[in-house]
Amino acid sequence: MSVRVRFAPSPTGYLHVGAARTALFNYLFAHHFDGTFILRSDDTDAERSTAAFQTDILEHMRWLGLAWDEGIEVGGPHGTYKQSDRYDRYREVAMQLLQEDRAYYSFVTPDQLNVFKQRARNAGTSPAYDGTLEPDPSQISRSMLEGGQATIRFRVPRPGITHFIDMVRGEMVFEHAQVDDFVIMRSDFTPTYHLASTVDDVDYGITHVIRGEDLLSSTPKHILLTEALGSDRATYGHLSLLMGPDGKKLSKRHGDTALSAYREAGYVPEAMNNYLALLGWSPGDDETIISVSEMIERFDGTSISRNPAVFDQGKLAWMNGVYIREMSDDDFIEVAQPRVEADLGRALTEEEIGSFAALTPLIKERTKLLSEIEGQARFAFVAPTTYDEASWSKVMETPEAAIALDGATAALESLENWSTEAIDEALRGVLEANEMSARKGLQPIRVAISGSTVSPPLFESIEILGKDETLERIRRARDLLT
RNA sequence: GGCCCCGUCGUCUAGCGGCCUAGGACGCUGCCCUCUCAAGGCAGUAGCGCCGGUUCAAAUCCGGUCGGGGCUACCA
Numbered sequence: 193m194s195v196r197v198r199f200a201p202s203p204t205g206y207l208h209v210g211a212a213r214t215a216l217f218n219y220l221f222a223h224h225f226d227g228t229f230i231l232r233s234d235d236t237d238a239e240r241s242t243a244a245f246q247t248d249i250l251e252h253m254r255w256l257g258l259a260w261d262e263g264i265e266v267g268g269p270h271g272t273y274k275q276s277d278r279y280d281r282y283r284e285v286a287m288q289l290l291q292e293d294r295a296y297y298s299f300v301t302p303d304q305l306n307v308f309k310q311r312a313r314n315a316g317t318s319p320a321y322d323g324t325l326e327p328d329p330s331q332i333s334r335s336m337l338e339g340g341q342a343t344i345r346f347r348v349p350r351p352g353i354t355h356f357i358d359m360v361r362g363e364m365v366f367e368h369a370q371v372d373d374f375v376i377m378r379s380d381f382t383p384t385y386h387l388a389s390t391v392d393d394v395d396y397g398i399t400h401v402i403r404g405e406d407l408l409s410s411t412p413k414h415i416l417l418t419e420a421l422g423s424d425r426a427t428y429g430h431l432s433l434l435m436g437p438d439g440k441k442l443s444k445r446h447g448d449t450a451l452s453a454y455r456e457a458g459y460v461p462e463a464m465n466n467y468l469a470l471l472g473w474s475p476g477d478d479e480t481i482i483s484v485s486e487m488i489e490r491f492d493g494t495s496i497s498r499n500p501a502v503f504d505q506g507k508l509a510w511m512n513g514v515y516i517r518e519m520s521d522d523d524f525i526e527v528a529q530p531r532v533e534a535d536l537g538r539a540l541t542e543e544e545i546g547s548f549a550a551l552t553p554l555i556k557e558r559t560k561l562l563s564e565i566e567g568q569a570r571f572a573f574v575a576p577t578t579y580d581e582a583s584w585s586k587v588m589e590t591p592e593a594a595i596a597l598d599g600a601t602a603a604l605e606s607l608e609n610w611s612t613e614a615i616d617e618a619l620r621g622v623l624e625a626n627e628m629s630a631r632k633g634l635q636p637i638r639v640a641i642s643g644s645t646v647s648p649p650l651f652e653s654i655e656i657l658g659k660d661e662t663l664e665r666i667r668r669a670r671d672l673l674t
Numbered sequence: 675g676g677c678c679c680c681g682u683c684g685u686c687u688a689g690c691g692g693c694c695u696a697g698g699a700c701g702c703u704g705c706c707c708u709c710u711c712a713a714g715g716c717a718g719u720a721g722c723g724c725c726g727g728u729u730c731a732a733a734u735c736c737g738g739u740c741g742g743g744g745c746u747a748c749c750a
Contacts, residue, residue, distance in 0.1 A: 202750050237749055302748080309746075313675045319746060320677085343748050361679070370677045370746090378748040385750045409678055409745040432680075432743085439742060467686090470699090474687060478698040497687075500743060504685050507700040517713075558712045568711095583710095619709085634709040646711045 195227025196399050199253075199260070200389065203233060204240035206248040208449040209503060210404065210434040210442055212256060213468040217431060218402050219258045220469070220484075220491035230396060231263030233274040236388045241276075252451040256461045257484065270396050275388045282383035285391050285421065286344050286376055294420045295376060297337060298345040300325040320372045322350060344377035346386075346417060354412035359402070359429030360496040366412040374413050386410065390417040393426055400493070402429045405500075429493060432472055432500040442503050454508075458562030463512040471501040481514055513560035521552045528552070528565045535566035536573055547572050550656050554648040568648065572656055575665055576643030583645040587635040588673060595626050596636045597670045601663060610659050616651045640669035 199215040201207065207215075222229035231253065235241040250264065262268030271277060289295035300308075304325050312319040323345065327336075336342065352368040376387035383391075393401060393414070401414075408430045418425045436446030448454060454464060465484055469475075474497065475482055475490045516524070529548065533539050540548060548569065555568040579588075587593060599622035607618050623633040638650050641662060647653060654662050 200750095204750070234750070240749070298748095305747090313746095316675060318676055364678080366678075372746080375748050380748080382748085384748070389750085404744095405679065406744055407750080410750090430679085435743080437685085441743070470686065472686090476688085478688070480686095480699050499680050501687090502685055504700070507686070510700055513713090557714095560712090587710095616709090623709095630709045638710060642710095644710090648711085650709050 193399060195222055195225040196230065196397050197222045197227060197402060198230040198232050198263075198393070198396065198398050199258075200232040200234045200392070200403075201249050202237060202240075202385070203235050203242060203246040203249060204237055205245055206450045206452060207252040208442075209451065209454070209468065210449070211249075212252070212451055212464070213434065213471055214402065214404055214431060215253060215258050216256070216465060216468050217473070217491070217496070219260075220487050221400065221402060221493050222261075223488040224491050224493075227399075228261045229258075230268070230398070231260035231266075231273065232392060232396070233264055233276075234385060234389055234392075235274055235276045236383055236385055238276070238382065248450075248452060252455070255451070255455055256465060270392075275383070275392065278388070278392070279382065281395070282388050282391055283377070283381065286383070286387065289346065289376070289420060290344060292420075293347065295344050295346050296323070296326065296329075296373075297332065297342040298323070298373070298375070299327055299332070299336060299342055301341075318369050320370050321345075322369075323347065323373045341379055343375045343379050345373040346376050346413070346420070348373050348413075348416060354415050356411065356415060356425070356428060358408075358411075359400070359427060359493050360432075360498055361408075361430060364408075364411070366409075368412070371412050371416075376417075386413050386417065390414045391421070394418055394421055394423045398426050400429065401426045402431065402493075405430045405432050429496070431496065432498060434471065435500050435502045437502060437504075439500075439502070446503070447505065456563075458564065459508065459512050460515050460562070463508065463515040466515070467508045467511050471503065472497045481511070509560050516559050516562070517557050519556065521549070521556065524552055524556050525549060527562060528555075528569070531562060531566050532569050532573070535570060540573070544573055547656050550652075551648065554652055558648065571642040571647060571653070575661070575668070576641075578643065579639060579669070580644040583639050583643070587632075587639055587645060588669070590632070590636075592626075592628055592632045593636040594670065594673050596622070596628065596633045597640060597666050597673070599626060599633075600637050601666050601670070604654075604659065604663060604666075607659070610655060612651045612655045615654050619651070636669075637666065641665045 197218045199218045201211050219229050221227070233246060253260070260266060262270070263273040286295065300321070305321060308321060308325060309319040348368050348371050350368050354366045354368065356364050358364050374386055375384050377383055411428050415425045434442040436442045442449060448457070466482060469482065469487050470480070473491065474495050475487070476495060525548065529540065532548065551569060551572055555565060558568060559565055600619060603618040603622050604615070607614055619634065619637070623630055626633065634650055635645055638647055639645055641653060641657060
């Protein structure tokens, strides 16, 4: 039987890093076994589901490159892959379960349930609802059923035990005394997650359910339902949760969790996938940088870590830098140029495009986040109007500043061959003549042309800027010296 | 409270009874390289939560304990 896995986010929020990791693992697992990766929308929560979140999820799945073989928008043999389009099916299943007495109309009120649970808590026993608060079936009147207050609950067999082998955790045993008679249909006759998700997994022929650990305790419910439907259970695998630096479940208050935020901050999808893959999975050797295709080759569902992982932005950033440095210059320019143009508020001219190409290798290796590019490149297209304050006071308010600037002007003015090598030689000549260290003598020039003590390499930068512009910038800075 | 999961450097992890004086990566520190910043090279830093048990031998197996997390909705 071929592998069929699904990623089934509910559109009640944007795609976040934890969900993205779950999606990735499903994707890798499917591809490793030449199976099918399905994207489904578990949108049974009408209150909180929005089209905007749905769009965000699809957009960022695509951004990551996690293409799905079946599912939302791409279609397949099972309709739209949106649960909100399948309410008839869930109702049909619910009615069938009712008929078979595997489910029952429940009249317990939230208040009653609270009392029930609190009492169990006080008594130190299981708080799972076992149906004991329901009226005798003979006393259920038509008006009660039509009052719109009844939910439908699954009748969990008691006593009983559900036992399964979790892909990542091994043998799991749940006593039914710990499992609620859970609601499968709300009082408004809409299905709950447990029902819809399980029915879909059955109907879609899902073989492996790989999801977050938060659903681990719900698994007995899903297995019980599946078997009540007369179907074979899937294999389940529960991934540990992602944590914030404080060890708590990762959430907004830890900073960015939305994929969109990472995308906007200048992370590349390759780095995101690589980092996410290593959060809870190990390729087996000491490999750290690993491509998606290598992951597919090695990801067989084993070697998944059971312990929760802290999401470390620092390491992600490092990895992002690795991927950016590995980009070809052309690829880099493709993503970088639009950023630079947006920063400038105009398109680059032919000549400037040439300058930027020359600058590319210099800034590429200095970029961790794509969003840093424009700041690094700006000096090449617009002269500094202000100078970084700390930089200025550090190198311009020194006795060497004027000497260095004047020396540079003289040396560069007479320079015929405007090349990095020639500029290097000319400027070093100035240093020598004035017995200045490169550190002292070159920094004022750097600040004059870039506005800061931190910039791409000086000689290359000067070559790219051109003679006139360079001399002009040095002169302007020189005029500001007291 | 009940049930469940988890526990190796600060972080992600390798480790599946002897190969471990515990390996790699990020971070951090120092040095080298060097026109700044990066990148790179080298070196260093730091860990098996604790207590018992099994065994000739335990990070690895067992029990307990402590700590962290999840679930406990007509959310998913």
